[in-house]
Amino acid sequence: MIERMFNSVNTLKRGLDAAYLRHQVISNNIANVDTVGFKASRVVFEDHLARAAELAQDDKLDMVVTHERHIVPDGKKPFEEVGPVVVTDESTSTRLDGNNVDIEREMVELAKNSINYYTTISKINSEFRKLGRVITG
Amino acid sequence: MKITDSSFLNAIGALGDVLGTGGNQKAQDSGALPEFKDVLAEALEKSEMISSENAAGTLALLTGTTDDIASTLISAQKSELTVALTVAVRNKAIEAYKEIMNMQV
Amino acid sequence: MGFLSGMDISGSALTAQRLRMDIIAENIANVETTRTEDGGPYRRKRVIMEPRNPDFAETLQQRISGDPKASVTGGVRVTGIVEDQSDFKLKYDPTHPDADENGYVQMPNVDLTLEMVDMISAYRSYQANVTAFNAYKDMAVRALEIGK
Numbered sequence: 001m002i003e004r005m006f007n008s009v010n011t012l013k014r015g016l017d018a019a020y021l022r023h024q025v026i027s028n029n030i031a032n033v034d035t036v037g038f039k040a041s042r043v044v045f046e047d048h049l050a051r052a053a054e055l056a057q058d059d060k061l062d063m064v065v066t067h068e069r070h071i072v073p074d075g076k077k078p079f080e081e082v083g084p085v086v087v088t089d090e091s092t093s094t095r096l097d098g099n100n101v102d103i104e105r106e107m108v109e110l111a112k113n114s115i116n117y118y119t120t121i122s123k124i125n126s127e128f129r130k131l132g133r134v135i136t137g
Numbered sequence: 138m139k140i141t142d143s144s145f146l147n148a149i150g151a152l153g154d155v156l157g158t159g160g161n162q163k164a165q166d167s168g169a170l171p172e173f174k175d176v177l178a179e180a181l182e183k184s185e186m187i188s189s190e191n192a193a194g195t196l197a198l199l200t201g202t203t204d205d206i207a208s209t210l211i212s213a214q215k216s217e218l219t220v221a222l223t224v225a226v227r228n229k230a231i232e233a234y235k236e237i238m239n240m241q242v
Numbered sequence: 243m244g245f246l247s248g249m250d251i252s253g254s255a256l257t258a259q260r261l262r263m264d265i266i267a268e269n270i271a272n273v274e275t276t277r278t279e280d281g282g283p284y285r286r287k288r289v290i291m292e293p294r295n296p297d298f299a300e301t302l303q304q305r306i307s308g309d310p311k312a313s314v315t316g317g318v319r320v321t322g323i324v325e326d327q328s329d330f331k332l333k334y335d336p337t338h339p340d341a342d343e344n345g346y347v348q349m350p351n352v353d354l355t356l357e358m359v360d361m362i363s364a365y366r367s368y369q370a371n372v373t374a375f376n377a378y379k380d381m382a383v384r385a386l387e388i389g390k
Binding site for chain 1: 248251252254255258259262290291292293298299300302303306307314316317318363364366367370371373374375377378380381384385387388389390
């Protein structure tokens with residue numbers, strides 16, 4: 001019951017962890033920009049989460065799981081269970097050495113992701129301040 | 138902040154549960170206000186649990202077992218707020234007790 | 243997730259790119275070297291780079307799915323320095339002490355233009371990894387402000 005007041009913080013925390021994971025993947029791509037045959041990876045999270053939120057609001061899931069061994073594809077998991085996924089981009093590259101890291105794209109993603117991380121921390125702090133005011137006010 | 142801000146309502150709701158003023162879904166469904174002593178007990182239990190999680194997290198950070206700064210600090214903040222909530226609950230309990238004792242019968 | 247272990251990813255790349263720059267500098271310095279210890283002109287050197295963890299994406303996914311022992315090591319390392327086996331260049335200079343009977347000198351197979359382009363590439367890669375490293379640092383500093 002008391003945990004309910006931390007629902008927003010917990011959701012924000014999941015976003016924070018996903019952003020950090022994304023930075024690890026981006027930095028690994030950048031580290032391997034000159035490695036022969038290396039294929040870049042990405043983190044997918046926000047799209048899956050938004051989709052799960054949409055489905056939860058409409059209160060209908062396209063797939064119903066009636067047995068514990070039914071497999072639910074990631075895009076249709078309940079909101080609480082959606083997690084970040086690391087995917088590898090296996091597409092062929094324009095470079096002769098088979099490396100498909102696009103350094104400009106990675107740098108843009110790095111900047112966007114950093115801003116996202118800082119914003120999420122701001123929101124978490126905001127949330128804690130709000131709760132503090134409500135409790136002690 | 139907007140009145141419809143859900144986390145604000147969650148916090149008020151949680152406080153409302155704890156102070157036994159009802160008005161939340163669970164109390165209305167069960168048809169009775171939660172027993173105040175149960176609520177107080179839960180508050181104490183939860184704050185102890187969150188405190189010990191926080192202590193474990195801090196220890197892990199200090200010994201280098203983990204370097205996940207964000208998780209440790211978030212759990213520290215949660216611990217602080219839960220304790221503050223428990224203190225608020227306790228104070229309300231004492232206030233209510235005093236008020237009852239002062240009633241002219 | 244660990245901040246400090248993440249920094250190693252960028253750190254490893256800084257080390258690798260610096261080594262690459264050192265090798266390029268050596269090539270450039272030896273562009274005119276016709277006599278080496280093993281006899282013969284200087285042979286151009288190159289570095290071979292490989293990922294420190296070829297299954298980085300998979301092991302990282304395992305770690306976030308809850309396996310605490312899955313490796314999150316990432317980054318790159320230099321696994322070897324090899325000599326470029328292409329032919330030496332021949333320069334016509336009969337006055338040179340190392341000229342053969344036809345007046346040709348075997349010169350190192352170093353192409354200055356190629357080395358300069360390579361050096362610029364190494365420098366840019368180095369800079370990109372510095373940016374990534376600084377982002378780890380900044381994120382850690384921001385995380386410390388939670389609850390302040």
